[in-house]
Amino acid sequence: MEYKKRIIDEQFNIRMEALGAVQIKGPKGCGKTTTAKQKAKTIIEFQNEDERENLLLIANTKPSDLLKGEKPILFDEWQDAPKMWGAIRKDVDDSGLCGQYILTGSSSKTIDTPHTGTLRISTLKMYPMSLYESGDSNGSVSLMWLFNDKKVFAPCKSDMSIDDIKFAICRGGWPRTLNIKNDKAKLLIAKEVFNQTCETDISNIGNRKRDPALARTIMKSYARNICTTADTKTIYGDVVSTKEIARSTFYEYIQALQDLYIIEDVDAWCPSIRSKTVIRSSKKKNLIDPSIAAAALGVSPDYFDRDYKTLGFLFESLVIRDLKIYSSEHGGTVSYYRDRYGLEADAVLHLEDGRYALIEIKLGQNEVDEGAKHLLKIEELIKEHNKEEKQVPLRLPDLKMVITGTQYGYKREDGVYVVPIGCLKD
Numbered sequence: 001m002e003y004k005k006r007i008i009d010e011q012f013n014i015r016m017e018a019l020g021a022v023q024i025k026g027p028k029g030c031g032k033t034t035t036a037k038q039k040a041k042t043i044i045e046f047q048n049e050d051e052r053e054n055l056l057l058i059a060n061t062k063p064s065d066l067l068k069g070e071k072p073i074l075f076d077e078w079q080d081a082p083k084m085w086g087a088i089r090k091d092v093d094d095s096g097l098c099g100q101y102i103l104t105g106s107s108s109k110t111i112d113t114p115h116t117g118t119l120r121i122s123t124l125k126m127y128p129m130s131l132y133e134s135g136d137s138n139g140s141v142s143l144m145w146l147f148n149d150k151k152v153f154a155p156c157k158s159d160m161s162i163d164d165i166k167f168a169i170c171r172g173g174w175p176r177t178l179n180i181k182n183d184k185a186k187l188l189i190a191k192e193v194f195n196q197t198c199e200t201d202i203s204n205i206g207n208r209k210r211d212p213a214l215a216r217t218i219m220k221s222y223a224r225n226i227c228t229t230a231d232t233k234t235i236y237g238d239v240v241s242t243k244e245i246a247r248s249t250f251y252e253y254i255q256a257l258q259d260l261y262i263i264e265d266v267d268a269w270c271p272s273i274r275s276k277t278v279i280r281s282s283k284k285k286n287l288i289d290p291s292i293a294a295a296a297l298g299v300s301p302d303y304f305d306r307d308y309k310t311l312g313f314l315f316e317s318l319v320i321r322d323l324k325i326y327s328s329e330h331g332g333t334v335s336y337y338r339d340r341y342g343l344e345a346d347a348v349l350h351l352e353d354g355r356y357a358l359i360e361i362k363l364g365q366n367e368v369d370e371g372a373k374h375l376l377k378i379e380e381l382i383k384e385h386n387k388e389e390k391q392v393p394l395r396l397p398d399l400k401m402v403i404t405g406t407q408y409g410y411k412r413e414d415g416v417y418v419v420p421i422g423c424l425k426d
Contacts, residue, residue: 003038004178006031006133007325007426008126012039015122016072016099020092023103026126027261027288028201029193031175032104033076035126040074040102047077056081063087067101074102085121092120106204107261125261128173128289130325131318132425135178136160136168139425141409143326146399146417147355156409158422162363165405165421166301169314172291173321187300190291194219197262197292205256216296217243218253222263223293225285227316227346229338235285264288266320269335269348271394273381278340290317308363316346316361319403319421323349323359326426337378344374357399365406372416375400 015022016039024032037043044066046055058065059081067073067087078084088101103121131137140156160168170187171177177186198215221238236250257263265283287293293314294300304311323334331352338344347359358378360371379397386393401417409419 003034004129004133004175006035006126007130007328008035008124009038011329012036012124015124016102018098019120019122020095020098021088021101021103021121022099023121023123024126025107025123025261027128027193028107028196029174029176029189030126030128032126033074034175036074036076036102036104040072042069042071042073043076044073045076046080052080059083064091067091071097071100072102073100074104077105078103079105089120106201107259125328127321127325127328128291129175130173130322130426131160131168131421132322133325134168134173136164137422137424139423141419141423142425143323144330144426146401146419147351147357150399150411150417153411153417155411156420156423158407158409158420160405160407160420160422162405163301165315165318165363166304166311169290169304169311169318170294170299170301172289172294174289174291190289191295194292194295197257197260201260202253202256205259210253210256214239214243214245215253215257218250219257219262219292219296222285222287223296226290226293227266227284227286227313227320229282229284231282261288262292266347267335269337269345271337271382271385272389273378273385273394274339279337284336286317286320289321290314293317312363315363315405315421319361320347322421322424323347326424327351329426343377343381345378346371354395355398356395357401358397359400360402361404362402363405365404368402368404368418371402372400372412372414372418375402375416376414 012022012035024036026032044055046052060083063083064087066084075084092100132139138159141153145152170190172190174189174193177189180186198212198219202215203210217239221235225235236247239245239250254263264286266286267283268281270279270281320334324332327349333350335348336346337348345358346361348356349359350356358375360374362368362371379400382394382396400415401419404418404420406420409423411417
């Protein structure tokens with residue numbers, strides 16, 4: 001099977017050049033092991049039942065014996081043999097060589113290691129595939145081009161219809177779907193991720209038995225509130241209306257889902273352009289991939305023919321996922337801005353060099369004007385703030401963009417870029 005290039009590949013290579021080992025973390029099924037195997041010269045798989053007993057015996061008795069072999073060596077499901085962490089750390093210290101080891105494994109197994117991997121083992125986070133990686137986006141507009149040289153931008157056209165977007169949301173970015181021809185079978189993968197999370201994985205966190213039905217209820221409530229600023233106590237109230245649960249237990253389940261890289265909320269951006277009393281600072285509820293929300297709600301692409309409101313929230317989740325992936329090589333972080341006056345930016349994308357973009361996410365064309373007005377108003381507020389705070393001025397946005405589910409992209413006269421998600425790439 002031909003390897004499908006991932007945006008994370010370059011970051012992986014850089015980390016292998018800089019440090020002795022790299023650990024790839026992320027949700028189950030996002031492609032961690034497949035990506036690691038492209039770089040590895042020796043592969044040790046602790047889940048291989050033909051060799052598992054012998055490998056674990058060696059790992060628990062003399063783990064350094066498993067460090068012999070052509071480098072880099074990949075240890076898949078390394079958490080099954082936690083002593084490997086210390087052995088790798090020591091060998092990296094002793095040899096001083098870079099790019100020797102790769103660790104991948106299930107995010108559902110948490111291991112307390114006796115030593116940190118600081119300056120020895122680099123940790124790299126991996127997401128499911130973006131639309132560009134899965135081949136859905138034609139990649140005619142580069143996010144980084146827009147930051148670096150807006151002159152290269154030209155009007156563009158997405159190949160994705162609204163029905164394609166509905167399907168992509170429910171299918172998700174799971175690499176396994178790429179080799180499946182039947183659409184119904186493709187949709188099954190996200191459902192399996194959801195089911196396994198609730199039935200098995202959540203109980204593997206801390207090896208503590210948890211109720212699958214309760215996990216499903218919590219995730220369904222989270223999905224109903226995706227990309228909203230609903231308080232966690234609102235989710236709790238929703239859950240207890242159907243099932244008795246202590247508040248401490250509820251928060252413990254939420255933490256377990258975060259440890260599994262299933263829940264990934266969006267932080268608020270709180271610049272001092274208005275009184276902090278009117279800026280919302282609660283996190284926006286979100287999941288690592290919108291397909292998990294669709295699976296939790298039990299909906300198919302056809303469902304959205306009658307519910308564009310829910311589709312809009314899941315589309316926002318899809319765009320946030322892709323923005324994180326496309327900006328990852330440049331240390332990108334995604335937050336949001338919203339105040340009590342109704343002014344908002346669905347996403348604020350900050351790069352590690354200080355540049356940032358104000359972004360609105362709109363499914364349809366009829367919402368673009370309103371989204372652009374919000375972005376321009378926030379920029380104007382920053383300018384007004386800087387007139388008063390000349391010693392510590394806030395940086396003006398380097399990019400203002402409305403990302404849509406439409407087909408055509410263009411630059412507006414007010415300087416706001418309208419870009420279909422089906423055209424975007426890193």
